[in-house]
Amino acid sequence: MKTKMPKIKMSKTKIVMSITIGIACFSLMLVMFMQFKVVKQTDITSIETMREEDLRTELADWKEKYTELTERYNDVMAKITEYQSEKESDEKTAELLQSELNQLNLALGTTDIQGEGITIILEDKKDTELSEGIIVSQITDYDLLIVVRELFAAGAEAISINDNRIVAMTDIFLRESNEISIMQIDSQRITSPYVIKAIGNRAYLESAANSKDGKLKQLQNAGHGLEVQTSSANKPIIINAYTGTIDSKYMQDKEN
């Protein structure tokens, strides 16, 4: 009996100890998992981890966006007052509606437009022998997608390739069947030379097109034909309207 007592006591302290240790371990694990989660969620796009130079460009970007948004806001406010003051006259209201529609059509790409910009003539020189054993490979859909991207990045307001207007849902595909490749824009077949027209700030567009690291120069270096023409005051770039239909069968405005 006497020997049993301390044994029970011992195991009691042991139990208490192991429970404490258990709890301590458990809480540590919890903290660790929380940590892991936090680290996983820390996304690299967050400004917390940006350096000075990145922060400066970020700030400039946001300021520019803010200015653009202010313009848009003022524009909407102006329209509101116009509608309010012209409410009584159907004729004036129709004019207002029409001018709004004109603006929207410009953005949708459903009107012919003109303005300063550049014309790029890109000729596919595939299968010609550049030098001994080096054969020029074909211009791909990806190449054209990148050219379009670079022009939009340089501030292009409208682009067309072989008179096919690039709109929001335009796709560019190189279809390969029976060893013949066909370039298609919105399922319309186009062939080399690719005439790419862009309207926007002429200087920006030109420098993008002539950039050493740009896709166009890369294609030229790879053996393709490249010619860049800029518009002049009496000979602006003219880009035709989108000729396809813009569908909105499946999407609906979300009701708030």
Next chain:
Amino acid sequence: MNNKNKISLVIGGMCILLSCGIAIQVRTITGIGSTTGSNNTENTLRDSVLRTKEDYDNLYEDLDKAEKLLEQERNNATENNTELSELQEEIKTKNTQLGLTDVTGKGVIIELDDNHSVSANSIGLLTDPNSMIVHDSDILYVVNELKNAGAEAISVNDQRIVANTVIECDGSVIKINGVKVGAPFTIKAIGMPETLKNVYRTQGYLWNLKYYYLLEVDFQTSENITIPKYTGTYKFEYAQANN
């Protein structure tokens, strides 16, 4: 003795586990290379960025309200005239097509993420670990395929794809509409699900990303997708209608 051994073994094991955990943690954090708050100019800049973002968001809310008001005014001005209300409807449709409204509908959702379980095996198979992360070109191409499959509206990580959207690489992140986005990427498209499904065809671009480049790809159709509106601005300084 036996009991003590057991306890020390358990505690020892736990300690090793915990130390491993902490070691991994420390390594990850140094890997991120956070120098947060070390520099005064950086902090000021960070503040200004945050403030400008906040201003932008506030102004955007105001713009939202103003646009609703504008629609009301348009309605008021056109309600008694069928010809005018037709024009008003046309404006609404075109706003939708331009991506200036949140839209819902049937479509597909694609999840695209870097390969996180790079094993020795796969490294041996594809020597370039660079091929196991999602690139701007992958997104550009998947979006191109969705457009070809008849998508009416597309967003990537809630950035609406419009005509002059630029999807580009900016260091280690991807920029869409000038906004930085990071992996995992959620690409949503509204359109006829049957044709959109074709984007995930065997040997197609997306399929190859999953089975050849071993990226994490998930493809699902959905009856109810919401795609947010474009929050940028259409600007025409150089182009004018050619009449």
